[in-house]
Amino acid sequence: MSTRESRLEDTGIRLSEATAADFFALLKPRVMALAVFTAFVGLMTAPGAMNPVIAVIAIAAIAIGAGAAGALNMWYDADIDALMSRTAKRPVPSGRVSPGEALGFGLVLSALSVMTLGVLVGWLAASLLAFTIFFYVVIYTMWLKRSTPQNIVIGGAAGALPPVIGWAAATGAVGIESSILFLIIFLWTPPHFWALALFKVGDYAAAGIPMMPNVAGEASTRKQIFAYALILAPIGVLPWPFGFASGFYGAVATALGIGFIWHAWKVLAAPDKEMRPAKALFAFSIAYLFAIFATLLADTIVARAVGSF
Numbered sequence: 104m105s106t107r108e109s110r111l112e113d114t115g116i117r118l119s120e121a122t123a124a125d126f127f128a129l130l131k132p133r134v135m136a137l138a139v140f141t142a143f144v145g146l147m148t149a150p151g152a153m154n155p156v157i158a159v160i161a162i163a164a165i166a167i168g169a170g171a172a173g174a175l176n177m178w179y180d181a182d183i184d185a186l187m188s189r190t191a192k193r194p195v196p197s198g199r200v201s202p203g204e205a206l207g208f209g210l211v212l213s214a215l216s217v218m219t220l221g222v223l224v225g226w227l228a229a230s231l232l233a234f235t236i237f238f239y240v241v242i243y244t245m246w247l248k249r250s251t252p253q254n255i256v257i258g259g260a261a262g263a264l265p266p267v268i269g270w271a272a273a274t275g276a277v278g279i280e281s282s283i284l285f286l287i288i289f290l291w292t293p294p295h296f297w298a299l300a301l302f303k304v305g306d307y308a309a310a311g312i313p314m315m316p317n318v319a320g321e322a323s324t325r326k327q328i329f330a331y332a333l334i335l336a337p338i339g340v341l342p343w344p345f346g347f348a349s350g351f352y353g354a355v356a357t358a359l360g361i362g363f364i365w366h367a368w369k370v371l372a373a374p375d376k377e378m379r380p381a382k383a384l385f386a387f388s389i390a391y392l393f394a395i396f397a398t399l400l401a402d403t404i405v406a407r408a409v410g411s412f
């Protein structure tokens with residue numbers, strides 16, 4: 104301890120032990136990176152040319168807003184995060200960041216991101232960002248997560264909104280196209296998360312969180328995962344018949360959808376307590392969403408270059 108720290112301790116003032124890395128971890132950077140990528144694709148696939156500086160500001164604001172939502176989630180969930188092996192080392196439960204610091208950090212960044220988006224880009228996008236943060240923090244984290252096994256089905260709407268925000272930032276409107284992107288992520292979320300919940304069922308039981316496997320049981324969760332995969336696969340192809348992606352996208356999305364169903368089938372067919380297929384599906388789900396949005400982006404860039412739409 105430095106002399107200054109020991110003098111402060113004598114006076115009863117506790118210096119935070121938090122480092123910049125701890126505050127960065129509060130933003131849930133790995134998870135939010137994919138959400139921000141979907142917002143970027145929403146913005147890029149929207150019709151019309153956007154000023155590149157405004158586009159960069161919009162994506163930065165959405166990234167800060169997504170991170171702020173993560174910090175507020177970690178502030179509220181510190182009690183249950185402390186009880187789960189996967190989350191116990193997070194900055195708040197491990198005591199490196201105080202709850203007050205996490206709350207203040209999340210609130211300031213939320214306000215900053217919404218105001219920046221509103222003033223410099225547009226108020227529809229800003230309102231959607233504010234709604235998304237509110238939905239994730241208040242509706243999902245504070246209410247549904249601890250009260251119903253449908254928590255992530257409904258809460259998934261928050262994770263599905265980023266491409267709608269990106270599209271609104273570019274066009275000032277919510278189109279049928281961005282609603283389809285919303286639907287893809289919305290239907291993707293249950294199999295993405297329940298695959299993880301299957302092999303982390305002990306964690307959620309220890310924390311008393313009513314996730315599907317510990318409420319409805321493993322067998323029912325496996326069936327529900329498969330059902331969502333069957334619906335997701337064709338919905339993932341829709342950008343092609345709706346005319347904002349080419350047949351190339353349609354072919355890639357079809358192959359990815361078949362891969363998703365195959366992984367979900369392996370989960371359904373696995374014997375009790377065999378978790379390898381669930382782990383494989385969880386990894387595939389992330390690759391699937393990234394690949395769907397990356398293909399849509401590449402498709403749009405090529406189509407614009409050759410002037411087809």
Ligand code: HEM
Pocket residue numbers: 133134135137138139141189254255258259261262263288292295296299389392
């Ligand atoms: C209610 C909705 C969702 C729930 C409950 C959920 C839950 C989770 C959980 C618990 C993890 C493990 C996180 C960790 O310990 O690091 C995870 C990982 C991940 N999630 Fe989700 N997720 C949801 C939606 C999303 C969305 C919308 C995206 C992006 C569009 C996303 C992207 C990811 C990524 C990229 C990872 C892997 C992170 C890593 O590599 O550590 N998730 N998800």
Ligand SMILES: CC(C)=CCC/C(C)=C/CC/C(C)=C/COP(=O)(O)OP(=O)(O)O
Pocket residue numbers: 131134138165168169170172176180190232235236239248261262265
């Ligand atoms: C623009 C904006 C605000 C975007 C938000 C995107 C969003 C809501 C993503 C949800 C992703 C996520 C980490 C869920 C985790 O659930 P959890 O909190 O139950 O997971 P945990 O157990 O790891 O804390």
